[in-house]
Amino acid sequence: MFNGTGTGGLFDVDDFTLTGGGGPTDPPPAPVNLALGKPATADSSCAAIEGPEKAVNGSVSGGNADKWCSVGGSKWWRVDLGTATTVGRFVVKHSGAGGENAAWNTRDFDIQTSVDGATWTTRVQARANTANVTTHTIGPVSARYVRLNVLAPTSNTDMAARVYEFEVYAS
């Protein structure tokens, strides 16, 4: 406790300075997932709770309904970033990333980009994947739409494509 004897202020604070923030030793800002929460569509869904939006909900820990799943004849998923945006890296979180069978990790897939949703350019051709999480870095391009085409959904006889999260980054 501070006790004073007069009627004036005990302390006068004219100004003070907080240091830190923006200094050269601060870590760089975390990369922004451009796909997070953006409108997503797909060829089909295995169940209503496994819709395309589950691949951009920012979570892989919500159990097997935290993914997009498709058993369609031509399995594709796409996201609309809203406006033409520089994209340079994709991160795909497959079955094993959500706690399901790693043999169901998407085996063969292409990633395409488009500025108009009509003309698509293939940017990534991933083959024989077995990893739970795959990262695909490309020379940065401008894109509004990003599409995943699943060519072989799993490494065994299971026919469902499962994507827990599809992330898009500028670099």
Ligand SMILES: [Ca+2]
């Ligand atoms: Ca998810």
